[in-house]
Amino acid sequence: MAQFLNFAFLGLSLGAIYSVLASSLVGIYAATGIINFAQGAIGLYSVYLVATLRTDGTLVLPIGSLSLGSDDNPTSMELAIVLGVVSAVVWALLAHVLVFRPLRHAPVLAQVVASVGLMLFLQALVQLRFDTENLFAQSILPDDTVEIGGAVVNVSDLILAGVAIAIALLMWAYFRLTTFGVATRAGSEDELAARLTGYSPDRLAAIVWAITGAATGLIVVLASFTLGLTVTSYTFYVIPALAVALVGRLTSFGIACTAGLVLGVFQSVIQWLATKSWWPEWAQSGLGDALPFVIVVIALFLLGGRIPSRGSLGEVRMPAVRIPRIRIVPAAAIIAVVVVAIVLTEGTWRYGVVTSVILSLIALSLVLLTGYLGQISLASMAFAGAAGFALSKLTTNWNVPFPFDMLFSALIATGLGILVGVPALRIRGAQLAVVTLAAALAIQNFVFNNPAITKFEGNLIEDPSIFGIDLGVRDGTNLVTLRFALMVLVVVAIATLVVLRFMGGSTGRAFLAVRSNERAAASVGINVAATKLLGFALSAFLAGIGGCLIGYSRGQLSAGSFTVMIGLTLLAMTYVGGITSFAGAVIAGIIGPLGIGYVFLNQTLSLGEYYELIAAGSLLLMAITNPVGVAGAISEIYEKLRPARRRPPSEPEAPGAAQTTQAGAHV
Known part of the structure; x- marks a missing residue:
């Protein structure tokens, strides 16, 4: 029993990250109606920024860097944490202003691929700007232990769980007890009414983005010593976070927080069970990672019809096919x-x-x-x-x-x-x-x-x-x-x-x-x-x-x-090429990973290491400015340049293929 409790409490640190990310996803969805797949990647930059500051005092910026210390005299822990949290806030606000605000009336497909593009962009940027192979997180929380039910429990795990619960309570209080929070909730149901009462949905959303960015940056920085530094792990922590957020119907901070902690504990217990001789060999690896998928499917099947959608103004145009x-x-x-x-x-x-x-x-x-x-x-x-x-x-x-x-x-x-x-x-x-x-x-x-x-x-x-x-x-x-x-x-x-x-x-x-x-x-x-x-x-x-x-x-x-x-x-490249056309698939193949475009970039221009960054940046730009992709843009230009008298009658499109309301939009 003591060993079981040991592993259960060890799962609290991972569960705390799930909980805070899930609470952040709930807040962002309430404010914007967007499911942000890049929430984990926003915290990723903070983790490596703090690790670098604590190693040699270098403040790594997206372009360039500042020296705030040296190998012998690195940045203080307090200042490093503050800068890490601030960096997450800045990235969250940039995501709102540059990416998601322009897409507030875009089809769901554009919002999803932009969110995925932002995730790819931040991960590629971290891999380029930081020494991800040699950086290690330093301890921030106390390394003391206490005994609970015969199990030796790390105080740091309890603190992380407490921080996650406190953040969920603060977000609940903001949305329920503050004027701006109540206005944000009202705007999610009727954006026009919020505007008529003098509130700007964009500014209200920016406040939520800043709050969730700070919460994400804080929890990942505090937990980094326990969980270690891995680029892909922090990026994909958003998947189990999405699972538990959906359990709460993307509306309940309490359910999202509780479910996140429970999931972290459950995954840790599964790791313990996998060490038992009677545990089946096929289930010794990856079973815990499959749990979020099962949770997502069950939650959406049971609650999918009752997950609220955000009210908005205007109509959504989908790329014509x-x-x-x-x-x-x-x-x-x-x-x-x-x-x-x-x-x-x-x-x-x-x-x-x-x-x-x-x-x-x-x-x-x-x-x-x-x-x-x-x-x-x-x-x-x-x-x-x-x-x-x-x-x-x-x-x-x-x-x-x-x-x-x-x-x-x-x-x-x-x-x-x-x-x-x-x-x-x-x-x-x-x-x-x-x-x-x-x-x-x-x-x-x-x-x-x-x-x-x-x-x-x-x-x-x-x-x-x-x-x-x-x-x-x-x-x-x-x-x-x-x-x-x-x-x-x-x-x-x-x-x-x-x-x-x-x-x-x-x-x-x-x-x-x-x-x-x-x-x-x-x-x-x-x-x-x-x-x-x-x-x-x-x-x-x-x-x-x-x-x-x-x-x-x-x-x-x-x-x-x-x-x-x-x-x-590859999805990013397909969207850049044109997600609705065969020509878009051809372009995606040319510029896709290890394709001829990559070979040219790597062999001729010696820019292969920037491929993922260029791909993600191109996706973001295309999603915001030109949802029909390169193939669609070329087709539109060609149609405009052709003499009107030589143009054949346009081919039919499916009813509503080019335009539909948000309620009926499937893409």
């Missing part, structure tokens, strides 16, 4: 250009071309599901990874020949996609984004990083061959063979043409109808539930084919090939 038509000459020209690029390149450059071709297929899965059907998914790379690891099993253990191994693996990804898509039958918009991101993180930690599930024979993948022709990726020192590159092009071309045919036919029109208005679609005989699941199935199948091709190109897989961050970066 044109029904694609397959034209022989342009299609042949694109394929010819890729063939020439493959033939004329070699080594790293050819590898970049092949990777771009593969990424364009995965990006097309996002265009299909998010741009066409209106279901926001952040789990595309999880589907790709599931197929990739299945391919390893099929080729090395069961000797399934090509291309059946790839098809069976993609079908496994399809089943996973349908499973993840089931919550879409009940929820949509930002809430669905929470589910899919939680699912992606759970799959990464519980499946891809679980030795009991994925570590079979080193995750090797046999080279494909057909009719006795070796299609393997390597031949001696040749990094990418011509045969393999052409095989990838053929597979991607076939899959793309089939999907475009779907998108241009009755299936695509059903997708657009569901995207525009689910009730209207149902009224004309469209099975909305079946259409949504079909969209998730097709998207996962495409991503699965892409994952298999990535597996073939590697020859041996690791979890690092399909991380959540890579998936989010």
